[in-house]
Amino acid sequence: MSFTRVLIANRGEIARRIQRGCRKLGLENVAVFSDADRDAPFVAEADHAVCIGGAAPSDSYLNVEAILEAARATGACAVHPGYGFLSENAGFAAAVEAAGLVFIGPEPDAIARMGSKIEAKAAAEAAGVPVLPGYRGEDQSDARLLQEAEALGTPFLVKASAGGGGRGMRLVSDPGDAPEAIASARAEAQSAFDDPAVFLERYAPRARHVEVQVLGDTHGTVLHLGDRDCSLQRNHQKLIEEAPAADLPEAVRDRMRAAAVRLAQAIGYRSAGTVEYLYDPGRGEYYFLEMNTRLQVEHPVTEAITGIDLVEWQLRIARGEPLALTQGDVQFDGHAIEIRIAAENPAENFRPETGEISLWAPPAGVRLDTGVEAGSVVSHHYDSMIAKLIVHAPDRAGAIRRAVVAMDAFAVGGVGLNLAYQRALLTHPDFEAFRHHTSGLPEMFPGGWTEPSADPRDMALAAMALHLHLAPAGASPWESLGSWRLTAPAGWPGATSYWETTKDDPIRVNGSGSVLTAVQLDGQTIAVESAALGSVLINWIPNCRCL
Numbered sequence: 001m002s003f004t005r006v007l008i009a010n011r012g013e014i015a016r017r018i019q020r021g022c023r024k025l026g027l028e029n030v031a032v033f034s035d036a037d038r039d040a041p042f043v044a045e046a047d048h049a050v051c052i053g054g055a056a057p058s059d060s061y062l063n064v065e066a067i068l069e070a071a072r073a074t075g076a077c078a079v080h081p082g083y084g085f086l087s088e089n090a091g092f093a094a095a096v097e098a099a100g101l102v103f104i105g106p107e108p109d110a111i112a113r114m115g116s117k118i119e120a121k122a123a124a125e126a127a128g129v130p131v132l133p134g135y136r137g138e139d140q141s142d143a144r145l146l147q148e149a150e151a152l153g154t155p156f157l158v159k160a161s162a163g164g165g166g167r168g169m170r171l172v173s174d175p176g177d178a179p180e181a182i183a184s185a186r187a188e189a190q191s192a193f194d195d196p197a198v199f200l201e202r203y204a205p206r207a208r209h210v211e212v213q214v215l216g217d218t219h220g221t222v223l224h225l226g227d228r229d230c231s232l233q234r235n236h237q238k239l240i241e242e243a244p245a246a247d248l249p250e251a252v253r254d255r256m257r258a259a260a261v262r263l264a265q266a267i268g269y270r271s272a273g274t275v276e277y278l279y280d281p282g283r284g285e286y287y288f289l290e291m292n293t294r295l296q297v298e299h300p301v302t303e304a305i306t307g308i309d310l311v312e313w314q315l316r317i318a319r320g321e322p323l324a325l326t327q328g329d330v331q332f333d334g335h336a337i338e339i340r341i342a343a344e345n346p347a348e349n350f351r352p353e354t355g356e357i358s359l360w361a362p363p364a365g366v367r368l369d370t371g372v373e374a375g376s377v378v379s380h381h382y383d384s385m386i387a388k389l390i391v392h393a394p395d396r397a398g399a400i401r402r403a404v405v406a407m408d409a410f411a412v413g414g415v416g417l418n419l420a421y422q423r424a425l426l427t428h429p430d431f432e433a434f435r436h437h438t439s440g441l442p443e444m445f446p447g448g449w450t451e452p453s454a455d456p457r458d459m460a461l462a463a464m465a466l467h468l469h470l471a472p473a474g475a476s477p478w479e480s481l482g483s484w485r486l487t488a489p490a491g492w493p494g495a496t497s498y499w500e501t502t503k504d505d506p507i508r509v510n511g512s513g514s515v516l517t518a519v520q521l522d523g524q525t526i527a528v529e530s531a532a533l534g535s536v537l538i539n540w541i542p543n544c545r546c547l
Contacts, residue, residue, distance in 0.1 A: 001318065001320040005074065007070060007071045008079075009079055009080065009092075010080075014082040019031075019045055029046055029047050034057075034061065035051065035055050037379075041373050052069075068101075078101060079104065080315075081294065088294055093111055104314050105294060105314070107268070116162060117136075117159065118161045121288060123266060127259070127266040128259065129275075130286060132287040134200045142182065156171075159198060161199055163189065167192045169236065206282065206437045207438055208245075208279045210229055211296075212224050213228070213274055213302045213310075215308075217321070217323045218317060219323075223325070223326075224257045225302050227245045227256060227257065228241055228244070228298055229245035229246060231436050231438050231440070233438050234350070239339075240338065241297075243305050244332060256286055270317055272314050273291060276292065295310060299311075301390060305336050306332060334394045336399060337403050337426075339403060339422045341389060342384040342386065345418075346451070356375065356376070356378075357414045362410055366402070367390040367391075368387055368389055371387065386417075389403065400431075431444075456524065460507060463507040463509050464518055515529055
């Protein structure tokens with residue numbers, strides 16, 4: 001099981017995260033990339049890199065044979081799947097092992113067993129882990145499903161046995177809607193996962209999503225590394241995660257952790273994995289949801305409160321090393337929060353943003369796992385999440401404050417991000433008071449979320465900052481913008497227009513060097529006698545001519 005070179009079958013921020021883990025252990029890494037990712041940071045930072053196909057995931061990151069051929073060509077003896085793509089594909093794990101390579105993750109049988117939600121819930125029941133009442137039988141006929149739906153009563157969920165991410169899931173509140181919900185869930189499950197099997201389970205309104213991180217070696221040892229809360233979700237996709245889960249009774253927390261270890265032991269689990277639960281605060285009960293047989297997107301918050309490097313231990317376990325710690329050695333320190341940063345516009349129904357990042361200046365003093373930098377191109381071919389901001393503080397309130405400060409200091413240009421929306425979630429009274437739940441966004445923003453309007457002065461200063469950023473020091477717009485006119489409008493020689501994306505009229509900035517004047521959308525003029533860019537922030541002194 002020894003290896004010195006690891007192929008990373010993934011891209012973006014998780015590829016860079018695994019590269020850091022490899023370097024920590026003195027292992028070489030191999031990046032595989034698509035045509036669209038040729039100039040991505042994870043490719044430039046790799047020890048070896050191989051193009052495996054076109055931009056479409058099916059041509060590259062889901063192309064099993066191309067990935068195995070890249071491993072053979074580069075002499076990689078192990079494959080790390082990261083998360084997403086092929087990470088929970090039992091067939092891929094089996095193909096890696098059949099090729100004589102080490103799969104850095106659990107055994108294919110464990111992936112397959114937990115990949116079927118029906119089988120996973122049966123395994124959980126056998127291990128004494130509570131599950132929601134429902135029907136998970138082999139008889140998939142309409143008559144049997146409708147019979148079981150009537151016995152279960154509303155509200156209930158129809159859920160695809162395979163896959164995840166909310167696909168193949170339907171909520172039934174009226175018994176008359178059951179036939180259509182079952183049919184549409186089946187069709188979506190077949191299309192998304194090539195498996196039409198569904199099951200039924202009682203719907204738990206206002207539930208929270210709590211999960212337990214487990215770590216198992218090849219010598220039979222399984223530990224838990226604490227819990228996380230991932231209840232802020234949109235369409236079953238997590239937005240913000242925190243560790244430990246807040247406002248959770250300690251007795252319930254202990255039972256959740258013990259149950260996760262029992263389930264992992266029962267299936268002979270190795271590597272990092274996550275047992276996910278629905279927690280019903282009204283009943284004070286928890287129920288098994290699923291087990292993710294891979295590294296989670298939110299793993300950094302667990303690393304922050306435990307000091308344990310999960311990627312390092314994935315690599316060590318894959319080499320056959322025993323866990324060098326006991327459950328008593330796992331200590332928890334403070335509170336951590338992770339914010340998923342996505343290139344999307346929440347004010348326009350979360351429309352994806354694409355294009356080149358012209359400015360990338362993340363805050364200092366916090367952890368940022370990112371797949372981009374200035375000059376990177378955000379493509380429509382892949383998931384819109386481009387980074388994760390992770391903060392750690394002695395308590396939850398401190399972590400929230402630190403996250404807000406960090407987001408306010410984040411400067412980015414060229415591509416819009418969801419930072420304002422995530423900030424609104426973090427500072428919402430429901431989040432602070434633990435009233436949030438997995439379906440709570442409509443309650444938090446009853447009329448939908450509206451992006452806050454920028455202060456007019458701030459907009460003018462932003463236009464000035466962009467003006468200085470685009471013009472070399474000491475250069476006038478005449479010298480720097482590449483086009484000219486014989487006479488400028490309204491007596492503003494060298495004036496340059498900057499448009500806010502949601503406005504039809506521009507902000508006009510006049511001047512060069514440090515003396516600038518901006519005419520705003522409402523006609524107000526703001527004049528600055530000394531403006532300079534310090535890093536990416538504008539330092540300015542007004543000359544008291546705000547007209």
